[in-house]
Amino acid sequence: MTLTADFDIYVDLPSTMKGSHLSRNLEVVSEIVEESVREPVSSLEDLCSDITRRLLKRHEYASYSEVRTRADYFLERKTPLGNRTTERYCLMAAAQGRRDSDVSMTKSVGVEVVGMTACPCAMETIKHNRAQEGKVSSTDIPVITHNQRNRTSLLVEVPEGHEVEANDLIDLVEESMSAPTYEILKRGDEAQVVERAHLAPRFVEDVVREILSRLLKKYSDFPDRAQVRVRSDSEESIHKHNAVAERITTFGELRK
Amino acid sequence: MTLTADFDIYVDLPSTMKGSHLSRNLEVVSEIVEESVREPVSSLEDLCSDITRRLLKRHEYASYSEVRTRADYFLERKTPLGNRTTERYCLMAAAQGRRDSDVSMTKSVGVEVVGMTACPCAMETIKHNRAQEGKVSSTDIPVITHNQRNRTSLLVEVPEGHEVEANDLIDLVEESMSAPTYEILKRGDEAQVVERAHLAPRFVEDVVREILSRLLKKYSDFPDRAQVRVRSDSEESIHKHNAVAERITTFGELRK
Amino acid sequence: MTLTADFDIYVDLPSTMKGSHLSRNLEVVSEIVEESVREPVSSLEDLCSDITRRLLKRHEYASYSEVRTRADYFLERKTPLGNRTTERYCLMAAAQGRRDSDVSMTKSVGVEVVGMTACPCAMETIKHNRAQEGKVSSTDIPVITHNQRNRTSLLVEVPEGHEVEANDLIDLVEESMSAPTYEILKRGDEAQVVERAHLAPRFVEDVVREILSRLLKKYSDFPDRAQVRVRSDSEESIHKHNAVAERITTFGELRK
């Protein structure tokens, strides 16, 4: 798959130097792009860590380097009724390199996923109101609530000797929302997606907690110091502002 | 009320001139801002038409000038249960001046409003599905559907001798959506907004039609040539793309 | 080359219908994306016109359809001293289809290019000031002025039976600025780019005129009714606002 990626590239500068040789940053990226024509890169996070390493070699005065990237990404999905559709996601990756006697490297991989959240609070109030008004519907039919587009991002540190597949992260985030969304939905599918969202109403706080709990299960052998960042943004349909939940933590903290 | 406004300012350039005296544009705006400290401007569209007129005076070589502006705007509103809340809107205005023997001027005023739409199609399908499954709920309880944040803009030409209040346009747009939205909603209010939206499910096409129909009624004495532009964008909760409806027309066309 | 493209897709709606079958739009795009895996598309504008045609077939109630697209695009370039660099551009294309007894189609192709403009006015004033102060430098050395990032877009209608290469449009726009810009510039190259820009100082008005004049020469056999839109934006380094020139015209108008 060919991806169009944006890069942010940093090197530090010792107090003894006036400016950084910025053209070297672009040369490193250019080299790697050219090499990738001959041999595709294995992952975005390895690409970032490769650039970081070369930056520290090329900027011999620097002791720290950081690279971050984002790229649009597409996956073929099946709708609830089994129709094919192509969905857009965003891949993210980052690497930080620190030079002491040797170079120590941290790398991370992440995704941004757009899905749907349905509000549990409004649903609860409306269910309660209807009960009071004697308009009881059968208990297995979810009542109305507000629902909206949700944008959630997850960035996970990939410890030495471990691997994280971006596709797994996309699945994990999508399953943590009220429902995934699809570009093509005929009527039957549309109804299914709406029903599914109303059967799993979630606050942004719920989405973040759900993701962290699934992450801990799936990557149970990750060391305590491995870092995680999750952020979930609901573009509230009943407000003009967004509701946001965010947690920046470590696997160690999550295990407590 | 003090507004922070952005301006786009244009003058045409005859083929005999190399460049425009751009600093004159900024001088005109600056003059008007200074005068407005002493005497507040009556309306954004009059401000635009004043700037346009002065531009044509100052750029003696120009035969056309155009000014467009946007500003954040706030109104105090009451929620369904009567609680006070302050809501954010966007005001827009524009003026075009053409110099022949005399200067002819067109001015417009507009608003951008964020509200809520609930989908009539999913609601219909789900109602039908439930009937088929024998899960009939009482007919006066709306069934679930997807709903979302909707952003609708309306720009209306203000013909000579007529007036249009931006607040009226805001009301008109807000009433044409499934429901207005509010920054502060306690539980009871939240339930009311959700119920209201589900009792008036609307496509973006419906929002545009509703606005045009109300506009024609309210400004029934506007001449046929007066122009209107409406655009409604729903940030679909079940898709990653938006649904948009737009119509650019005249009062004459609408009367047909 | 694989491009990631964004699409805006429109069909009109007769007054007798409540809503449009939006999922059909996405199905058409999806079909074409799938077919393009087997057989790459020849051009973005043909892709747009193909989508437009199928939309009119699929939405049998519609009499008008429009498709617009944008995609990031990359070209290998040589710097003034002959070093290789990869530069980012934006491709644009559009198609409009109208159904009467038959379907009539208009298609356009365009580009957005980032380059550099140096201001002729400040240069003139400073040259004049220095002459007055007796600080005359040799006449072949350009004096200082302000220069800045410029973003220029060009969209040209492609009449039936004609062809326009996006790469030609990119060259044409780049040559109409004060200088092209490059992602990798070692010192010698950097000096060359700066010198070049100061030898061709240009207002945004100049950039637009230069493009239109070159366009008329290159596509001299285009019919009078073929449309052109050029817009040049300089992110002025001495102001906080931008300077913009825009012209929307036809080959016929340009020939006058």
Added chain:
Amino acid sequence: MTLTADFDIYVDLPSTMKGSHLSRNLEVVSEIVEESVREPVSSLEDLCSDITRRLLKRHEYASYSEVRTRADYFLERKTPLGNRTTERYCLMAAAQGRRDSDVSMTKSVGVEVVGMTACPCAMETIKHNRAQEGKVSSTDIPVITHNQRNRTSLLVEVPEGHEVEANDLIDLVEESMSAPTYEILKRGDEAQVVERAHLAPRFVEDVVREILSRLLKKYSDFPDRAQVRVRSDSEESIHKHNAVAERITTFGELRK
């Protein structure tokens, strides 16, 4: 002065609670907006710290709260030749409150300023090239280089018992660039701004260093733990990418 401000508002959530009472956040902001009608707020950072304190009172389950704000801001300036012009800036402020036995509060104030940088490196190369070609100009005339729009932000912690005026920060940042920019410049003024920028060529690294050095001098009595964040972005006129320098540090670090 009336400012239109955007707020980001956060409270933490104990693991024992499902969701946060989000409407309380908006109620607090609303209260304060209403009170400010009667009694204007003294500073944006005090406003943030007031909101933060009330949030902790209202969300009795929370132990941490954070508020960030941004607002457009305008100052009257004099151009080099003494003409009046109104310039746009951005004010920023933030507060973090932590509840233990008592509430501890940190507050910060900041600005974002748009100005101009001229590149010292291209200037040096071109000067050297001209000397080699025998085209020596008198040494007091600066040679050409590329220059561009620069956007620099500075955020400073305001320690208990100290005060920081946003206007002082704006002056400090503006003086650290190659030249300030102005909305209205007649020819004589335009030439002055260009000359000034070429007499003080600066990399983004220089801008950041200059700001930190002036800051340390001006607020010499600030405690070591007070934090500072500076970021300078030049929208390079010879590249399509930006050059960025950033430093996040403390007064203690700066004193080393």
